[in-house]
């Protein structure tokens with residue numbers, strides 16, 4: 031597929047230097063990022079713990095970048111307001127994190143925040159067929175959630191392609207993000223399948239020259 035939508039690059043703070051988070055956030059805006067991706071992990075839905083709303087609120091004054099908050103937590107509904115108040119511009123919940131995805135998405139939009147939904151690698155795209163009118167962002171996990179630095183699962187490109195078709199057929203202006211193992215080698219597969227947002231942790235924050243790393247992702251995506 032030829033990329034006609036603007037390709038957005040969202041570096042994941044999970045691979046930043048946690049001892050210098052304020053500087054790391056400001057630096058990535060200077061380096062040309064479009065969004066900042068913030069991975070929230072609870073040690074329950076995923077086998078890792080990262081940070082919560084207090085850290086996100088503390089980072090908010092350090093950049094004007096949209097905060098793209100990826101919640102890997104269960105339950106999620108009791109915490110949505112705290113993340114909205116912390117400064118999230120998008121809140122993405124996992125379809126697998128509870129029985130009431132519809133209610134969670136309603137609650138996010140009611141807070142005045144863009145609503146996102148994420149699918150783990152084993153979850154089929156059809157899971158989202160009844161909520162396309164309620165989402166601003168779909169995030170396809172191309173690794174099992176919980177850790178940065180894992181290998182991109184090429185098996186997920188079929189799902190990205192299906193979701194791109196579902197989004198186009200729906201007519202809703204839904205962004206399609208891919209998260210996990212994205213680098214200059216794998217970005218073309220994700221973009222060719224229909225992604226218009228690339229989330230990358232180790233391939234951006236893991237590099238010394240983050241501006242060059244972001245440019246490399248844009249170039250790789252444009253070449254797909």
Ligand SMILES: O=C(CO)[C@@H](O)[C@H](O)COP(=O)(O)O
Nearest residue numbers: 175176178179210211231232
């Ligand atoms: O949500 C997650 C992991 O669960 C991601 O956002 C990772 O932080 C991406 O890291 P890389 O795979 O790009 O290193």
Ligand SMILES: [Fe+2]
Nearest residue numbers: 042069100209
């Ligand atoms: Fe993420």
